[in-house]
Amino acid sequence: MTLQILRNARVFAPEALGVTDLLIGGNKILAMAANLELNSNLAITELDCAGQIVCPGFVDTLTHVTGGGGEGGFATRTPEMQLSDAIRGGVTTVTGALGTDAVCRTHLELVAKVKALKEEGLSAYFYTGNYHFPVKTLTGSIQQDIMLIEECIGIGEIAIADHRGSQMSWAELARVAAEARVGGMCSLKAGIVSVHVGGSADGLKTLFDVAEHTNIPLSQFYPTHINRSAELLQSGIGFNKAGGTIDFTASSTPEIAAQGEVRCATALALALAQGAHSDRITFSTDGHASLPEFNADGDLVSIKVGSMDSLLQELHYAVHQEKLSFELVLKAITSNPARILKLHQKGRLRQGGDADLLILNPDTLALNAVMANGQWFMVNGQITRKGTFEA
Template sequence: MHVLRNARVYAPDDLGCQDILIGGGVILAIAPDIQTPKNLPITETDCRQAIVCPGFVDTLTHITGGGGEGGFATRTPEMQVSDAVKGGVTTVTGALGTDAVCRTHQELVAKVKALRDEGLSAYFYTGNYHYPVKTLTGSVQQDIMLIDECIGIGEIAIADHRGSQMSWRELARVAADARVGGLCSGKAGIVSVHVGDGDDRLSTLFDVAEHSNIPLSQFYPTHINRSPALLNDAVRFAALGGSFDLTASSTPEILASGELKCAQAFKLALEQGVSDEQITFSTDGHASLPHFNSDGVLESLKVGSMTSLLDEVRDAVLIEQLPLSQVLKAVTANPARILKLDSKGRIAENADADLLVLNPDDLTLQSVMAGGQWFMQDGNLTKVGTFE
C-alpha cells in the first residue's frame, strides 16, 4: 500500500491539494490528510505540492515496430517498457501499419501479453492499413469478442497511397463488424483510421455517414494535424459527432511540408469550436515517420517517439497557454472514454493506480506509477523491461 501526500491532484480536473491512498493496484481514497492504521505496512511519499495526474493513455503505438517504406533495413525497432515510462505512458494500444506480411498479429498479441507481464496496461487493434482485413481468427467480430486484449480495428488507411483505396461501402462493412463485435463484448469496437495526405482527406468517412447507418462516433481518425485542410475537415467531423486524434511525433522535414504541431492544432481546433472532450493526442511511437516528395518518392525516414506526448502536453500549456486540466483530458480521460477503458485516464476511487508526478514549474516528469508499482521515482527508472 502507498500514500501520496500533499499532491496537487489533476484528475484531470484540478482537485487541489489531496492525499491519495493506493492498494492492490487501485486508488482506494482521495482526501485531505488521509489517516492510515499504524500497524499496516504503508509506504508514504511526500509530493511537496507537485502535480499528480493520471498516467497517459496512448491510443496508437507500434509496439512491435513498424516502417519498411525504405526497404527491410528501415523496419523500426519494437517498444521497450522504459520507452513508455520516460514519456509518462502507462497504457498502450498496439497496432500494425503498412506492413502486415513481416509484422504479424501473432507477434503483436505476444508483445501485448509481454508488456502486461512487465506491469504496463496494453491492448491492440486487429487489422492494419489494408483491405481485405487481416485478422487472427478470420473475423473482425471474433477477434474483438473472443480476444480479451483486442478492443477494435486499425490503423485502417484512407487518403494514403500506401492504403488499399477503400470505398465507403468497404469501410462501412468493416465498421459494422467492429461495431457489432464491440456491442456483443462490452468493448469499444472502435475503428482507428490512419488518414494520409491525400486530397480526399475525410471524404470517405463523410460518405459512410451519409449513405449508411454507422455513426461517425464509431470511427477514430488519427494524424489529423497533418495539414490545416485536414484539420478543417476534422472540425466538421466533430460537429457531426465524431472524435479525432492528433499525432505528437513529428520531424522537422514533415513540419516543413505543412504539418501542424500537435499542441498548435489542439488550440486551433478549440478556437474553431471543437469540444475539448472530442480531441486526443497519441504518440505514433515506434512508427516510421516517412517524408515523401510530390512524386511519392521517399526522401527521409525517422522513428516516432513515446516522449513526444509529454512534450506536446508541455507545449500546449507553456507555449499555447492552455489550462493544464484541459490539455490533460486529451491524453487521459478522453482516450480512455473513447476506447471504453473505464478504469483508466482518471484519478478516482476504484480507478487503476496509474499516476504521474510532474514538476509544477515546467511539467517535467518526476515519477511514474503503473498498477500501483513505481517505474520511475525522482527522475530515475526503478523498473524496466525484462531485457533492458
C-alpha cells in the same frame, strides 16, 4: 499487502482537485481525501509530494509496439518498443497496431508483445487489422477477434486518403465498421475503427460518405494524423463538430513540419478557438512508427521514428507556449482516450480506479515519477524498473 499514501499532492484527476492525499493498495486507488487518516496494523509507506502535481498516467491510443516502417525496404523496419520508452514518456497504457506492413509484421507477434508488456507491468491492448483491405485478422473475423481476444479492442489502422492504403470504397469501410461495432457491442468493448488518414485531397470524405449512406455514426471512427495539414485540420474540426472524435499525432520531424503539418499542441489551440468539442480531441504518440517523407511521386525521401516522449513534449508546449490550461490539455491524453476506448479504469484518478499516475514538477511539468498498476517505474526522475532485456 503494503499500503502507500501519497500526501500533499496537487491532484488533477484530470479535473483540478486541489491538495489531496491518495491511498494506494495493490493496483487500485483505495481512497482520495484531504488530510487522509488511516488507522491500521498493515504496513504503510508514505510519500510527501510536497505540492507536486499528481495526474493520471497517459493513455496512448496508437503505438507500434512491434515496430513499423519498411517503406524504404527491409532496413527501414523500425525497432519495437521497450518498456522504458513508455515510462520516459509518462505512458502507462498503450494500444498496439500494425501499419503499412502486415506481411513481416504479424498479429501473432503483436499479441505476444502486448502480453509481454502486460507481464512487465504496463496496461496494453491492440487493434486487429492494419492499413489494408481485405482485413487480416487472427481468427478470420473482425467480430471474433474483438469478442474472443481479451486485449483486442477494435480495428486499425485502416488507411484512407493514402497511396499506401487499399483505396477502400465507403461501402467496404462500412462493412468493416459494422463488424467492429457489433463485436464491440457483444463484448462491452469500444469496437472502434482507428483510421490512418493520409495526405491526399480526399481527406475524411470516405468517413462522411459512410455516415451519409448508412446508419453507422461518425463516432464509430477514430481518425488520426488530423494535424497532417491545415486543410485536413479544418476537415477534422468539422468532423468533430458533427459528432466524431479526432486524434492529433504528437510525434513529428522537421521534414514533415516543412510539408505543412500543424504542430499537435497548436492544432489543439486552433480547434478549440473554432469551437471544437474538447471532449472529442485526443493526442497519440504514433510511437515506433516510421515518420516518412515522400516526394510528389510517392518516393521515399527520408524516414525517422515516432517517439513516445512526444505526449509529454506537447503537453509542455500546449501549456507554456499556446497558453492552454493544463487541465484541458491533460484530458486529451488521459480521460478522453480512455473513455473513447472504453477503458473505464484508466485515464482518471478516482476511488476504485487503477493506480496509474504521474508526478510532475508544478513549474516545469518535468516528469519526476511514474506509477503503473500500483508499482513505481520511475522515482526522482530515474527509471527504477526496466524491461526484461533492457540494459
